[in-house]
Amino acid sequence: MSPTTKWTRRLRGAGTVAALAALLGGGALAMPSAQADAARAPAGGRAPAGGRLTDLVNPFIGTENEGNTYPGAAVPFGMVQLSPDTGHNTGYDHSDTHIRGFSAVHLSGVGCGLGGDLPTLPTTGDVTETDYAKYAAEFSHDDESASPGRYRVGLKGGIEAELTATARTGVQRYTFPASAKANVLLNAGQSLHKTVRTKVEILDHRTVRTSITGSGFCQDTRPYTLHTLTRFDRPFTTSGTWKGAAVTEGAQQTSAGEERTGAFVRFDTTKDRTVEATTAISYVDASGAARNLRAEGGRSYDRVAGAARAAWEERLGDVRARGGSETVRRTFYSSLYRSFLAPNIGSDVDGRYTGWDQKTHRAKGFTYYQNWSLWDTYRTQAQLLALLAPRESRDMALSVLKIDVQSGWLPKWGYGTVETNIMTGDPVTPFLTNAYQQGLLKGYEEKAYRALKKNADGVPPADSAPVGREANKEYLAEGFAPYVKGRPHAKPGDSDYDHGASATLEYALSDAMLGTMARELGHDADARRYAARAQNYRKIFDNSTGFFRARDASGAFAGPADPAKSEGFHEGTSWQYQWLVPQDIPGMVDLIGGKRTATDRLDSFFAYEQLLKDPAKTAREVWVNGPYDYYNADKYNPQNEPDLIAPYTYLSTGQPWKTTDVVHAALTLFTDAPTGMTGNDDLGTMSAWNVLSSIGVFPVQPGTDTWGLSTPVFDRVDLRLDRRYYPRGALTVKAPGTSDSRRYIRAARVDGVAHEATYLTTDDIRDARELSFTVGEKPSEWGTSEGAAPPVVR
Numbered sequence: 001m002s003p004t005t006k007w008t009r010r011l012r013g014a015g016t017v018a019a020l021a022a023l024l025g026g027g028a029l030a031m032p033s034a035q036a037d038a039a040r041a042p043a044g045g046r047a048p049a050g051g052r053l054t055d056l057v058n059p060f061i062g063t064e065n066e067g068n069t070y071p072g073a074a075v076p077f078g079m080v081q082l083s084p085d086t087g088h089n090t091g092y093d094h095s096d097t098h099i100r101g102f103s104a105v106h107l108s109g110v111g112c113g114l115g116g117d118l119p120t121l122p123t124t125g126d127v128t129e130t131d132y133a134k135y136a137a138e139f140s141h142d143d144e145s146a147s148p149g150r151y152r153v154g155l156k157g158g159i160e161a162e163l164t165a166t167a168r169t170g171v172q173r174y175t176f177p178a179s180a181k182a183n184v185l186l187n188a189g190q191s192l193h194k195t196v197r198t199k200v201e202i203l204d205h206r207t208v209r210t211s212i213t214g215s216g217f218c219q220d221t222r223p224y225t226l227h228t229l230t231r232f233d234r235p236f237t238t239s240g241t242w243k244g245a246a247v248t249e250g251a252q253q254t255s256a257g258e259e260r261t262g263a264f265v266r267f268d269t270t271k272d273r274t275v276e277a278t279t280a281i282s283y284v285d286a287s288g289a290a291r292n293l294r295a296e297g298g299r300s301y302d303r304v305a306g307a308a309r310a311a312w313e314e315r316l317g318d319v320r321a322r323g324g325s326e327t328v329r330r331t332f333y334s335s336l337y338r339s340f341l342a343p344n345i346g347s348d349v350d351g352r353y354t355g356w357d358q359k360t361h362r363a364k365g366f367t368y369y370q371n372w373s374l375w376d377t378y379r380t381q382a383q384l385l386a387l388l389a390p391r392e393s394r395d396m397a398l399s400v401l402k403i404d405v406q407s408g409w410l411p412k413w414g415y416g417t418v419e420t421n422i423m424t425g426d427p428v429t430p431f432l433t434n435a436y437q438q439g440l441l442k443g444y445e446e447k448a449y450r451a452l453k454k455n456a457d458g459v460p461p462a463d464s465a466p467v468g469r470e471a472n473k474e475y476l477a478e479g480f481a482p483y484v485k486g487r488p489h490a491k492p493g494d495s496d497y498d499h500g501a502s503a504t505l506e507y508a509l510s511d512a513m514l515g516t517m518a519r520e521l522g523h524d525a526d527a528r529r530y531a532a533r534a535q536n537y538r539k540i541f542d543n544s545t546g547f548f549r550a551r552d553a554s555g556a557f558a559g560p561a562d563p564a565k566s567e568g569f570h571e572g573t574s575w576q577y578q579w580l581v582p583q584d585i586p587g588m589v590d591l592i593g594g595k596r597t598a599t600d601r602l603d604s605f606f607a608y609e610q611l612l613k614d615p616a617k618t619a620r621e622v623w624v625n626g627p628y629d630y631y632n633a634d635k636y637n638p639q640n641e642p643d644l645i646a647p648y649t650y651l652s653t654g655q656p657w658k659t660t661d662v663v664h665a666a667l668t669l670f671t672d673a674p675t676g677m678t679g680n681d682d683l684g685t686m687s688a689w690n691v692l693s694s695i696g697v698f699p700v701q702p703g704t705d706t707w708g709l710s711t712p713v714f715d716r717v718d719l720r721l722d723r724r725y726y727p728r729g730a731l732t733v734k735a736p737g738t739s740d741s742r743r744y745i746r747a748a749r750v751d752g753v754a755h756e757a758t759y760l761t762t763d764d765i766r767d768a769r770e771l772s773f774t775v776g777e778k779p780s781e782w783g784t785s786e787g788a789a790p791p792v793v794r
Contacts, residue, residue, distance in 0.1 A: 053316040054309055056333040059146040060674050062109065064094040066627035067677030069338060070106040071146040073165040075308050076315045076340040077369070077392060080281060081106040081115075082163045082170030083151065087133065089113040091192060094674040098136035099155065101187055102163055104170050104228065104281055107371060107415075108341045109681025111628075112218035112422075114415060116192030117226050118210060118279065122159045122174040123183045127264045130242045132190050148316075148337055149308025164305040167345055168292040169280045173301040176269040184267075184277065186230060188212050189260035196223050199255040200263050205235035208263050209286060217413075217420045220492050222465055224354075224416040226281055229289040231297060233276040236265040276301050283370075283417055284360055288348040295349040315340055318388050319691075323715030323738070330672040332694050332713075335687035339384055342683040343396050346370035346416070354417040356407035356465075366395040368402065372414040375423035376682035378431040379644045383699040383707075384688040386438040387765075390725040397435035400428065401444065404451040409466040413493070419465045421493025424570045425506025426469050429456060430703030433513040437705040438762055439725055449521055452514055456530070462490065470496040471503055474553070479539035480504045483550035483558050483568035499570035501540050501550035502642070505580045508536040512583030512793045513703030519794075531794060537581050538591060546592055547574040564634040571630040572642040575605060582645055582701040583793035585652035599653050606636050606647070606662050615665035624669070627679055638666040639679025644689055648700045648708045651758040652789040657744050657779035660711040663693050664743055667713065695719075695733055696773070697760065705762035706790050709783075711735060711743050711775055726766050734772040745782050747774040758783040759790045 062069030068090040072083020083106045086096035090113055091106050101119020119132055129135040143154035152162040158177040165171065176182040186208055188198040194216040201209045208230045215223040240249035241263045243256055254261050267275050278297040282288030319336055321329060347353040347368035355361045361368075369392075385393045404410045410432075413422040432448055435441050441448050457476070460468040467490070471481035483500030496503040515530030542549040545561050550568025552558040559567030563574035578601075581588040589598040603609070611618040623636050630640060637643050647662035669678040670690050681687055692698045693710065695717050700708035712735040723729045748755040749772045750764065760771070783789075 052309075052313060053333055054148045054312050056330050057148050057312075057316070057337045058330055058334050058672050059148065059151070059337070060094060061331070061334045061672060062338070062674070062677030062681055063092055064674035065677070066680060067675070068109045068111065068680050069677060070108060072102070072106065072151045073149055073163040073170065073308065074341060075149060075165055075167055075311045077342065077344055078165055078167045079345045080104050080165045080168060080170045080279075081108075081341070081344075082165050082172070082279075084153065085116050085119055085192065087136070089192065091116055094141070097140075098138050099153065100132035100136040100190075101185070102161065102170075102172060103191070104279055105226065107373075108338055108683055109677070109686070110217075110373070110683070111680050113192035114217045117212050117214065117281075118228050118230075119187045119190065120172065120230075120277075120279070121185045121187075122155070122161060122176065122275075123185060124157060124159070124176060124179045125181050125183075127183055127185065127240070127242075127247050130187075130245055130247060130260050130262060132185075132187050135185070147309070148312035150305050162301060162305075164301060164308050166296040166304060166308070168282070168349065169278050169296045171299075171301050171304045172277045172279070174275045174277075176267070176273050176275065178270045178273065180268050180270055182267045182269040182275070183264050184232075184275065185262060185264050186210065187260070187262040189256060189258075189262060193217065194220070195258060197255075197257055198261045199253070200241055200261050201253045202239050202241065202251075202263055202265070205239075206232045208239075208265065209289070210263075211286065217415055218422050218493075219420075221415070221420045222418040222492075224283065224418050226283060226416075227286045227289045228279055228281050229286065229293050230277055230279040231293060232265065234267070234272075237268050239263065239265045282348050283346060283354050284348055284352045288350070288352060292349050312337065318720045319695075320718040320720075321694075321714045322717070324713055327672050328694075328713055331670040331676060332691065334672065335670065335690040335694075338681055338687035339381055339684040339691055340389070342373075343369040343371045343399075346399070356403050356411075356414070356417060356419065358417065359406070361402070361406065363402075366398050367392075369396045369399040370414065370416055371683065372400065372411050372428075373683040373685070374412060374427035374431050375425060376641050376685040377688075378427045378434070379641055379685065379689075379702050380692060380699065381684040381688035382431050382434050383438075383702070384684075384692055386434060386440060387721070388719070390438065390440060390722050393435065393438070394440040397432060397440050397448070398444065400432060401448055401451060404454075407466065408464055409460045409468050410451055410455045412466060412468070419493075421465075421467045421491055424494050424496045424499045424503050426455070426510040427506070428452075429510035430513050433517050433703040434699075436517055437703070445521060449517060449523070452517070453526065456511065456514055465491065467491050467493060467495070469507060471500060472507075475504065475507055475536070478555065479533075479536045480551050481507060482553045484553055485558070485567070494570070499568055501548055501566070501568035501574070502570045502572065502577055502580075504540050505537055505548065505577055508534050509580065509583055510703070511536070516704065516793055534583050534793070535587070537584070537588065541591055546597075548578055549574060565632055570642075571640055572637065573631060573633055575634040576637055576642050576646075579646040579649050580642060585649060585790070586792060589653065595653050599650075599655060602649060602653065602658070605634070606658075608658065608661070611661060611665050615661070616668040619665045619669050623666075624678070636662070638669060639686075641682070641685060644685075645700055645702070648698060648710070651700065651708050651783065654784050654789075656710070656758045656783035656788075659708070660743055660745065663710050664713070664740070667693060696735065697733065697765075697771075700759065700790050701793055704793055707760045707762070707765070708790055709745070709748065709758050709760065711745050711773060712738055714738070728766065728769055731765055731768060732770045734770065735775050738773075738775050742775050742777050744776050744779050745773050746776045746780045747782055748772070756783065756785055757788050
């Protein structure tokens with residue numbers, strides 16, 4: 001079957017194939033070429049009843065209890081995320097009852113306010129209020145729905161709002177009651193962050209342009225600017241602008257610093273009750289927004305919504321899961337959906353983007369991406385995308401390398417065109433070494449290595465925005481990052497000195513991964529140096545307590561000796577960070593007293609005996625204490641990143657069945673309700689954990705090519721893989737009869753050959769067609785032999 005025929009059949013009812021490519025906006029989201037299409041092998045399995053995988057996705061999961069997801073419209077990795085804001089600091093909260101507007105930019109699961117630019121709201125009557133907290137519209141969940149690429153809600157007063165999106169535009173359809181004063185308010189001066197400067201222009205009877213400069217993510221950051229252009233499908237009868245509380249009908253432009261600004265446009269809907277509008281955005285300039293609008297705008301709401309749904313069907317179709325309950329399938333595909341929401345396209349349709357030097361550049365031969373929650377995503381989501389979206393993952397890695405070229409340093413937590421310096425450690429190293437190990441940096445290996453070496457061996461200068469490895473001077477001299485309580489921050493964002501103990505562990509982890517890359521590239525002296533530094537986790541081990549502890553600038557242990565009340569660990573305690581030595585679990589086990597001590601401590605950490613009696617209750621009442629309760633605990637916290645790998649530690653202590661017990665208990669925290677997210681999603685991090693753990697293949701050593709194994713929750717999962725990176729084009733994972741009671745691996749086979757190791761490598765995945773598990777009701781000897789555990793990273 002030709003590529004065109006195949007796509008036409010898949011997209012029946014969504015418009016023409018050419019229209020889909022245009023609507024999605026090129027780059028990573030364009031219709032594949034014949035070569036790209038041929039690279040994708042057919043997937044097995046069947047769509048759910050009703051025929052669409054998108055029917056299994058619930059975008060409202062995580063919109064309550066600080067999951068901080070958004071229910072609005074986006075396409076995979078799109079620049080635009082058009083979604084309602086209700087007053088929650090990150091956008092939408094399911095417990096709220098009023099919508100302030102539908103804004104163009106959101107990030108899934110962030111912990112602080114970010115984005116929310118240009119909230120747009122339909123109203124009727126005179127425009128008297130300019131504060132969106134006051135003119136917000138009441139709504140009910142009974143009259144609200146969402147699916148991938150689409151959102152609708154009925155607002156009190158009889159207005160219906162519908163949203164959809166392309167890569168760089170958001171499309172709104174508003175159906176008003178019969179009224180001579182049907183308005184659309186475009187609020188430039190209020191966002192989810194600090195608004196620094198705005199400009200609003202009504203260009204003609206159908207078009208509004210804005211420029212919005214904002215700042216802030218948890219703390220003040222350097223500002224970024226977003227340019228928007230909104231085009232309505234018919235002329236408005238009148239319009240005006242506002243500044244502060246003053247509304248001026250007939251005014252065509254306004255501007256301000258931090259004061260509220262915006263525009264209103266009015267339609268007569270006494271006969272024609274529907275108004276459609278398309279908003280294009282650009283992080284470059286106004287002409288970039290105009291080009292994006294010309295390229296991706298001009299289509300009806302229905303055509304755009306159909307194309308968005310088709311894009312999500314294609315993306316979700318890379319994973320076909322059979323078996324499992326309806327709830328498990330819904331949570332799984334909803335998590336898979338959220339895993340593809342970020343990073344986001346940052347370049348315009350002509351390839352231009354704003355670099356971190358705040359200059360305009362042009363991406364040639366790749367799509368430029370932005371939004372890097374690396375402290376979170378390097379542990380799960382980066383690996384999932386490398387497996388299921390390697391073309392996009394390669395472009396993402398190249399985008400990170402461009403940041404180094406244009407700003408002088410690699411990022412830590414980047415938003416749009418700026419560094420925020422949120423979180424600590426050195427997350428960019430395992431992110432990029434993962435890309436290298438997955439074969440995504442071919443032709444760029446040495447360039448990436450040079451950037452990583454500079455980052456690992458230095459500290460950014462005082463006049464640059466990034467903090468990098470802020471405590472590297474002391475770490476390189478003494479082997480640890482000191483914990484300096486109350487030290488003033490040299491730059492906006494977080495400081496490694498506030499979290500010296502966890503920073504030490506994360507530096508050491510990164511050194512291990514970089515050392516492997518150095519050795520494989522022939523940099524032997526560097527490899528030995530980084531391998532030695534990978535052992536620096538030992539420098540903060542306190543023999544008197546048997547746990548890691550922070551050290552102050554003098555080298556003395558600091559903070560309480562009680563490991564549950566320890567200081568110097570970022571969003572966690574010593575109990576929780578003791579397992580963050582994936583490069584050398586055997587060495588860590590020896591350090592704390594051997595396997596017996598380690599397994600006893602793991603059992604206590606996971607409340608294992610209670611877990612066996614009631615997994616779900618243990619997960620909810622023993623492990624979880626609240627979405628932001630990171631400290632003063634001696635138990636597993638499945639809601640936050642430092643513990644994501646911890647359940648897989650049992651693979652290295654000779655009890656792999658306990659990994660399955662803990663993982664399956666943690667999976668009960670994911671449900672198909674608004675509260676069904678465990679912690680902040682952090683740009684797909686927790687969602688990717690759910691997806692990978694449900695499949696039974698998990699990156700236990702982030703930054704390497706090692707994938708730990710546990711029992712899948714599905715009888716069968718068919719993965720469709722890109723043949724350019726995975727020549728077989730597919731991998732099937734089977735576990736016939738798997739269930740809550742039959743959850744233990746009795747045997748594993750790779751293409752019919754017995755597999756005793758508790759891990760696979762990326763080469764194993766490339767070469768294999770099938771990974772199959774025999775499961776039973778009781779633990780077995782599988783994975784307990786000498787050499788079965790994941791290897792030490794050397």
